[in-house]
Amino acid sequence: MSSLLNNAPPAEVDVETEFRRLAEWWNEETKYLSNIGLAVQHPAYRAIVALGPPVIPILLNELATKPDWWFDALEELTGASPLTSEIGGKVRLMAAKWVQWGRDNGYGV
């Protein structure tokens, strides 16, 4: 895996652009893993979490349009845990649950 330093963003990049860059890096290096616990430890995923609250609506919109494993990031960023064991593993239902959480909490998703 590349080091975070080698993938440092250029100065003054907006959050959306930076998210896209990091998401592409994360996908490229982890999309072959079934163990999501490992994938979310990747430096790109950690850097997405480090973008802080401004990335929350971007992650929610991603889940609304192209569900992927942004659940851990959202949980860390919001402190919320809207998922339940009844839908564990059903990725589209998990995404829908987070999108609903976003709407309920004032995010325009």
Added chain:
Amino acid sequence: MNILEHLLPGLSGTSYEITSWCNSDYNCIAWAVGDGTEWWWPGRPDKSFWPAAVPRRETLEAFEALFTFLGFIPSADDVPEPGVEKVALFANRHGLPTHAARQLPNSRWTSKIGRAEDIEHDLHAIEGDLYGQVVRLFQRPARA
């Protein structure tokens, strides 16, 4: 060299095929046992599916228990047999499960590659740093 062959170099020069689009709905364990709708892993129950009767641990023993729970028994080899469904479990050098593949009637194997595509491949072509080696083979009667 594409990224798939970069991470699974044993595929290079073999006649593997990509047989689906990328999809995050299900993973290799689900696909190996015939489920194309859920993400099976012994992680947190609100994020991944795992039968309640099977220990929710990332160990070889827990994965063996999973296949036993689903009606599989250990298989002596990867030779295709009519009416028999075989799966292969992969583990890394630390003995931690990483991947599973399912044998097709044509004797080749099908794998869901993480959050990416399904591929049809030779069994041992995906061994290497990413998935480790085949450590267990299981079989059960093929379903109609």
